[in-house]
Structure formats: structure tokens, C-alpha cells
Amino acid sequence: VGLGEDVFCRQTMALTIRGSYLETAASVLCPTLIIAGAEDRVCPLDRHEEIASRIEQARLTILPDCGHISTLEQPEAVSAAITELLKQPAAQATRSGNCKLEVVKTPN
Structure with missing residues (x-):
């Protein structure tokens, strides 16, 4: 891709110092x-399953024949999964009351 050593070093540092997402899920x-790629070698499927199990209203979508960068590898499948989520009722009951799912349109 040609992003260079600096980008690689900054990405590696960011991954090293961030906290565990499992604790906050x-x-x-x-x-x-x-969304998980079935062939993802960077973040294995069992990790996606674990985080999904910790989020009360999580939906896990596994894309076959897809690696780590699903938005580039299968943009149509990713868009379809997001569209399905957005078709769900906007207000979902949660432990703390109502949680609103809002679609925000950005100007072109």
C-alpha cells in the first residue's frame, strides 16, 4: 500500500497502548x-464472538470469503448488513431505558 514506516509505527503504538475493548463492551x-470476515487473520472470529456475547443488543454478521478489511473486500455485503440494522425499530429497550438509533445524513 505504501503508507510508510511512520504510519506502521503509529498504528502499532496505538494498538499497544489502548485498553481492552472487552472490559468496556x-x-x-x-x-x-x-461485522467479521470469516478469513480474518488479524482479529479471529472467536474474538468477534466474544465481544458480541458481552453486548446486550449485539448482532454478529460473518462474511464468508472475507478477511480483515471487510469494507474494502465486500462493500456491498457490509452495506447490506448496516442497512438491515438500520431497519430495526429506532428505540430499543435497554437496562437503562430507551436507546435511540438515529440515521444522520451527511451533505454530499
């Missing part, structure tokens, strides 16, 4: 879509 109280 249970605090997510709104509908959540987790």
Missing part, C-alpha cells in the same frame, strides 16, 4: 453491529 447499551 458490556457498557454498550444500544443496537450494535459487529
